[in-house]
Amino acid sequence: MAKQYWIGDFFVDLSRNQITRNKQPQIVAPKALAVLTSLAKQQGKVVSQDTLLSEVWPDTIVSPNSLQRSIAQLRKALGDDGKGQVYIKTHSKQGYSLECHVRWQPEPQPQLLTTSKSRLVPEEGKPLKSVEDIPTIFASWHIKLLFFFTTLVLCGFIGAHFATSDTSQSFSVGEIRALTASDGREFASIYSPDGKYIIFHRYSQQECVNNIWAKNLDTQQEHKLTENIDSYGSHSFSPDGKQLVFIRTMDCEQPTIQKKCYQLISMDFKMALREPQPINILLECKTSEIRLPHWLNNNEIALMQREDTQWQLISYSAQNNQSTVLYQVDNGNIVYYDYSVKDDLFSVISIHDDSKYYIDILNSNGKLISSNLINFPPEAQRRRFLVANFSPIENHLIFSTGRQFFTLSFEGEVKNISIPLDQPTFSPNFHPDGNKALVIKGNYDSDIAAIPTNRVKAGTLALAQHIIERSTVAEDSVTVQPNGSLIAFSSNRSGSEQIWLSEQSKLIQLTQFPIDSYISGMHWAVDGSSILANVNNELVHVQLDGTQHHYTTPHLILELLNWNKAHNTALTLANIRGVQKLVEYDLNTSQFQVLTDKRINWADKTDSGQLIYTDRMDKFWLLGRVEAEPIPALNNQGGDNKPFIVKGQIIYGMNNNFELWSFNLREKQLNIIGKLPSNTVSIDDVDNTHIFITARIASKKEVVELILNK
CATH class of the missing domain: 2.120.10.30 (TolB, C-terminal domain)
Incomplete structure (x- = not known):
């Protein structure tokens, strides 16, 4: 079989473990390329997971996670983030298919290079024109001279460009x-x-x-x-x-x-x-x-x-x-900055009036030297926080999205660099001589508990007995299916944050979001047929068969607070020109409305559509027809930025003493239900018999030093 083939405008070379586009090669793991080749042989057809596992890992017992990781690597190499699934499509409970046209490259035949009609094959496999195809105008000596100098200048430009732009080779x-x-x-x-x-x-x-x-x-x-x-x-x-x-x-x-x-x-x-x-x-x-x-x-x-x-x-x-x-920043905001002692310069990450990220370079007096839009690759787009620090690479910063590191040039160009880390890390701080760097590496471990309400009231609570989802990494954002038996939650147990479904002892990984994904809020439809989640600052509608629809919003979604499936509106905290705002989106029309100019910590809605929110002083407010009215009974019940939930006409929350309380909006009555464990992070959901919480188990972070190759 041919060892080279084309998928669209991507050239796959199995002999070099490379996928090349526009003369930019990427090294891809051999097993991932073997998966791609199996799909290419059945282009347009669904290839089952069992078939792929048996073809790529013959006589070896591996978990489906190995296949999922290979698919994620391929999507990254092909620039396919899994949202539109342009190249590799997931068929829930069936397998995968390669959707793009495949052109197989014939095996090259050995031949001598002559000055006659021989055809030269470049690295990507595209034939050059033969000597006879070149116009005879180049026979003129002065044209030859012009062509020579033009080629010399062009080669010098290309060489300089790649010498300065290929920063991944410098780190x-x-x-x-x-x-x-x-x-x-x-x-x-x-x-x-x-x-x-x-x-x-x-x-x-x-x-x-x-x-x-x-x-x-x-x-x-x-x-x-x-x-x-x-x-x-x-x-x-x-x-x-x-x-x-x-x-x-x-x-x-x-x-x-x-x-x-x-x-x-x-x-x-x-x-x-x-x-x-x-x-x-x-x-x-x-x-x-x-x-x-x-x-x-x-x-x-x-x-x-x-x-x-x-x-x-x-x-x-x-x-x-x-x-x-x-x-x-006029009509925008500053997100982060760093200072270089060596160069006496500031780098400022900012959001401008178009709600896009920019990198601004300033001198020590604050004078703007340059300002450039940041051009993110698909795997680094729509990030809530961008913490980029000066690096030993001239005119470049470095930032992390978790397990991926990227260089950021002063001109706003972002490139992925490979660093062998198996756990999420924070962006590096470099040694004065530039030959090493410090990062914080580790995992956060939280579990999900379903606590009987009567146990909270009685004060006879042993948390370990009520843990329903447990691993050595983070589980959170639990939400109970309306009129059903499923429990949805987010977890990092498969290597990146995904939505999982639990029914008694049966677990299903519902999604396959790309590496370094994070989920900030998810809600069931009223009929329990689907879930709306905020994934990587974007609203994603997920059906129970795993199919997804991604909504395009003009702003980064920081938190999904509420979803009205009947009207298909989403209550969110959104980043508008660098400022957090309480915003409601109409997902049918993509129109949005800023509900208040106040700084909001959290918000939710009652079944009848009444809006409740907490401000920066953790005071509760009820938005009326004309203006917002305070809820004095809930003073000192908000806790430090702690979320609350609304069920029907009842608000549930937790104060700084870890007391679980409820407040009936109709009767204006506050009820202290009981005390929750001191490691409770948040109240996530409530049903007729249980309180569902996220409990912190451990947070292991340590300082790690990266020794750089010289």
């Missing part, structure tokens, strides 16, 4: 080394300016405290720098490495418009290595939010600051106790 990992191995959860790791220490947070789940730690990379000795002073954000060193600055988040003593207050704190690093140091408050914000401090080369401190909904980049001088606005 590869030679070794992966774990740096921390405690029972705590580590995060926000950076190197000291001299590269001798790493600094990181460590949260102890047993003691429920967080501290900043330092580790000497030569001696492996660890030092606790702080003494239980609440929660922190990221941190940064002064240019001389003597001071460390970070942000402390705490409950406001007398909240006015927000519950959390923010302090910018500095610390003498050398003294803290000897013993934990008292804090030195440089700046305190009670009506705005600050995050991401970076100590600049001019000894000022850059911060992101938000007042109401607008983020801006500011520079704060501790010496003068004054701040200056460096940059803000």
Whole structure:
């Protein structure tokens, strides 16, 4: 059989394990190519999973997950994200089919290269014209000379282009080394300016405290720098490495418009290595939010600051106790920024008035040098958060979507790079000399429990007895089928987040979303026939046979809150020009309506269509015909941004004391039902007899060092 063939404009070369398009080859695993070849031989026909497993893995016992991973690899290589299924189509409970036309490449015949009518075959297999096909005009000497110089310039341009654009060849990992191995959860790791220490947070789940730690990379000795002073954000060193600055988040003593207050704190690093140091408050914000401090080369401190909904980049001088606005986006918003000490530049990820991502490069004074639209490949599109940091590759940043890493050029071009990591990671922070980087690697483990309501009331609750879905990774977002026996939930147990169905002890994986997918809200249709889910910031309608319909919305969907199947409207939190808004979409017409300009934490609707929401102070509001009215009985019942659910005319929620409560909108009566376990993350659903919750089991995060190949 031929070892080369075409699928549309993709050239498949089995001898090289490559799929090539527009002279851009991709290396694909041999087993995945074997699956593709089996489908190509039966082009247009459904090939069962059993057939594919027996052909590709003969005399070997493998799980269907191996086949699913190969299909996912092929879709990625073909630019087919599985939504439209242009190339490889899934037939629920039947198998797969290759939908695109296949052209088999004849085996090349050995022949001598001559100057007569021999035909040269390039890498992708497309024949060149013979010598006799070239117009005779090139016989003229001056045309020959022009052709020579044109070719020389063109080759130089192409060579320069690929030398600078193929960044994936400039970044590869030679070794992966774990740096921390405690029972705590580590995060926000950076190197000291001299590269001798790493600094990181460590949260102890047993003691429920967080501290900043330092580790000497030569001696492996660890030092606790702080003494239980609440929660922190990221941190940064002064240019001389003597001071460390970070942000402390705490409950406001007398909240006015927000519950959390923010302090910018500095610390003498050398003294803290000897013993934990008292804090030195440089700046305190009670009506705005600050995050991401970076100590600049001019000894000022850059911060992101938000007042109401607008983020801006500011520079704060501790010496003068004054701040200056460096940059803000008109009719848009800042998402993230990084600062390069080496180049004295800012990179700003922003969303502009077209609701699209841009990369803005600024000098240290905030002057805009360039602003470019970010061109995402299919596997990195529609991401809720884009955390891109400066990298050793000139004029490029690097970001992670979980188990995939990407380079981002100053011009907005994104390319996938392969890093051998088996667990989700956060975007890397690089060593001052650029030869290694720190990432946070690990898994979050949560389970689903169905707790009898009478057990909650009686206070005789043993959580372990009521776990209904358990694995070593995250299960959450449980929702019960109306008028049925199915339970739907999301889980990472197959390697990426998918929708699963459970009926007693029988489990079915309903979806096959691509790698690094995440689900933020899902709801059953009233008749229990289908599910609407928010997958990768996009609304997806999933039938019980696995078929899907993807809705195109002009904005990123951050959370799906409610679905009215009768009117086919979706209540969502959406990202509009970089600002979170409460939005209702008409899925039939793609029209949308912003329901309020307030900052909303959570919202839901009653069966009669009444809207209930919580604001940034966790106060409950009922939207009436003219204006929103507060629900005073629910003051102090909202918890810190905790979600609530509405069933009929009853609201169910959990407060900060983990008390489960209900509130009847008709009778205006609050009922404290009982106390839930302290590791309850959220209340997901309620039926006549049970409360369905997500419970946190463990969160293992550790600092890992990537040693780069030189």
